[in-house]
Amino acid sequence: MISVDVPVALRQMIDARLDSIERALFTQSLGRGDRQQILSAIEDQVLEMLGQSAGDEPTRDDLLNVLAKLDPPEAYLEISESGIAELSKLNTVNHRMDAGLVGTSDSKQGFNTLAVVGFVLTCVACMGAFSWWIIGFLGLIPLAILTTAAGICGSVALYQFILRRNSQRGLWMALTASSSAPVVALLSCAAYVVLLMIN
């Protein structure tokens, strides 16, 4: 058996491949220990193939040839039921790893930005629904703009929640924002009735 002395640069290439495979393995119902076992076996195979093909001083090309003979990381995706769903899950995992948010697969990220923006616009619009009669009917124009913007933000946020399989927080904010138009209209009517009663 040949003992392979792998240079640092090649070691980094192997680690990069193993990292990609580990991300794909997140889609399988395997524990951390199981993933480590699989990665160790792949690493062992890479080194053994490298030793067989390149001897004790492998080059970058030798390693590329070995890696080309291996299954790509995508081959480790579990696509038994829905390939798209699993790919979506992998993308979420990749996003978490890029953001340094590696954790359990079902842990949620921060709030959805559009949901928060939509909710804030809805709150402002609700307040505007009671105050437009102070500044007159022209106040209805910004109110309509606010309501429309809130509705758009909420609807887009809801669409993102569906795409990302509810991996973010703020679903209730998105629901509130997307239904802002009837709420604000109702409040405006109430404000108008109050105005008539006062007068």
Add this chain to the structure above:
Amino acid sequence: MAFDMSIWKSEIRRGVVELCLLKAVKEREGYGYEIIQRVKDQSGIELTESTVYPMLTRLANQGLLATRLEPSPQGPSRRYFRLTSDGKRKYEAMLEHWRSFTASVSIMIEG
């Protein structure tokens, strides 16, 4: 959806890979890459690591395979797999079913 021969082949293979792996380690223990090579040498079936390693891990978790670690001269410790007594019983049962099933399919196809 059009018929895809490659999907059909992979579905056929999927069911029998476990049987092949159990047969490969029944004779003597082995580590991952060695088992892949053994299956290829004995049967001509070319299994790949993305199929074999997760499956070996699952078979070990199910108690059909036992494992032990041995230092490797070229990297991480090697995990050697061997068939447990429960694994031998399951293998015999799977083999019996396989023979019965293939015999029935042959009768069906050849008339």
